[in-house]
Amino acid sequence: MARRIVLTSGKGGVGKTTVCAALGRALARKRKRTLLVDADFGLNNLDVALGMESRVVYDIHDVAEGRCGLSAALLTDDASGLKLLPSTRVDCGRLSKNVLASILARVDDDFDFVLIDCPAGIDEGFHRAVCAADEALVVTTPQPGAIRDADKVLTLLGTYRLHAVGVIVNRVRGDLVVEGRCLSADEIADVLGHPAMAYVPEDDAVAICGQTGAELSYAPSMRAMSMLADNLVDGGRKLYDCTDGYRGVFGRLKMFLRRQI
Ligand SMILES: Nc1ncnc2c1ncn2[C@@H]1O[C@H](COP(=O)(O)OP(=O)(O)O)[C@@H](O)[C@H]1O
Numbered sequence: 001m002a003r004r005i006v007l008t009s010g011k012g013g014v015g016k017t018t019v020c021a022a023l024g025r026a027l028a029r030k031r032k033r034t035l036l037v038d039a040d041f042g043l044n045n046l047d048v049a050l051g052m053e054s055r056v057v058y059d060i061h062d063v064a065e066g067r068c069g070l071s072a073a074l075l076t077d078d079a080s081g082l083k084l085l086p087s088t089r090v091d092c093g094r095l096s097k098n099v100l101a102s103i104l105a106r107v108d109d110d111f112d113f114v115l116i117d118c119p120a121g122i123d124e125g126f127h128r129a130v131c132a133a134d135e136a137l138v139v140t141t142p143q144p145g146a147i148r149d150a151d152k153v154l155t156l157l158g159t160y161r162l163h164a165v166g167v168i169v170n171r172v173r174g175d176l177v178v179e180g181r182c183l184s185a186d187e188i189a190d191v192l193g194h195p196a197m198a199y200v201p202e203d204d205a206v207a208i209c210g211q212t213g214a215e216l217s218y219a220p221s222m223r224a225m226s227m228l229a230d231n232l233v234d235g236g237r238k239l240y241d242c243t244d245g246y247r248g249v250f251g252r253l254k255m256f257l258r259r260q261i
Pocket residue numbers: 009011012013014015016017018019120170171172200201202203204206207210221
């Protein structure tokens with residue numbers, strides 16, 4: 001039976017889609033049968049994050065309306081083997097939470113992990129995505145507004161019967177943490193009061209790879225995603241040290257140079 005995990009946040013632009021794509025690829029690389037579902041209707045971009053946007057023929061709306069079977073709508077990422085169920089390109093308010101949940105119930109035996117990319121906000125699209133899941137990962141960044149929205153979302157998630165709810169702190173600037181100018185990922189997870197599942201550093205490779213949908217490789221953020229995949233698979237709690245590289249003589253030199261540009 002597949003583990004259905006929704007990636008949510010409240011605030012937009014904190015990295016849900018980025019994490020969904022990279023985590024999906026990391027799980028697929030670990031030979032886990034992985035399906036990504038773009039539940040961000042209207043403002044969908046998971047296909048873009050995976051570099052698959054030109055290959056979309058059918059989408060979730062076509063499946064819901066019976067214009068094609070589910071397997072016809074699924075796209076395969078050639079490098080990792082993960083599958084994507086693309087979102088509808090029109091804002092599809094008519095696609096109810098029951099319909100999404102029933103589409104996903106059909107693939108329960110075909111996948112180990114189903115990751116659901118949730119829209120920002122806490123309105124209908126949020127509830128539709130959460131209803132289809134049995135676990136949640138709440139993504140935040142160190143910005144106070146993002147932490148506050150993550151807290152609100154965590155409170156809302158408490159009204160659902162979810163097996164597990166974890167926190168991902170994304171875009172952590174290790175240099176600012178070492179200088180004491182920014183909350184550390186540990187402090188943010190403590191404030192939110194839920195288990196930390198991943199700390200992901202701010203990483204230029206994300207922006208560069210995001211332009212083409214290329215897979216992140218050997219980048220610090222990819223190491224963090226791989227640790228997250230391990231945590232999900234084996235129940236561990238390995239967390240990437242985002243301050244790594246900013247300590248000692250060379251770390252201080254790196255911070256000094258970073259301030260000059
Ligand atoms: N760890 C990171 N380091 C650098 N940039 C990131 C990181 N995570 C996400 N981003 C960038 O942040 C922006 C928003 O990410 P996205 O995944 O679309 O957010 P959301 O799905 O929550 O709206 C994108 O431009 C993405 O490249």
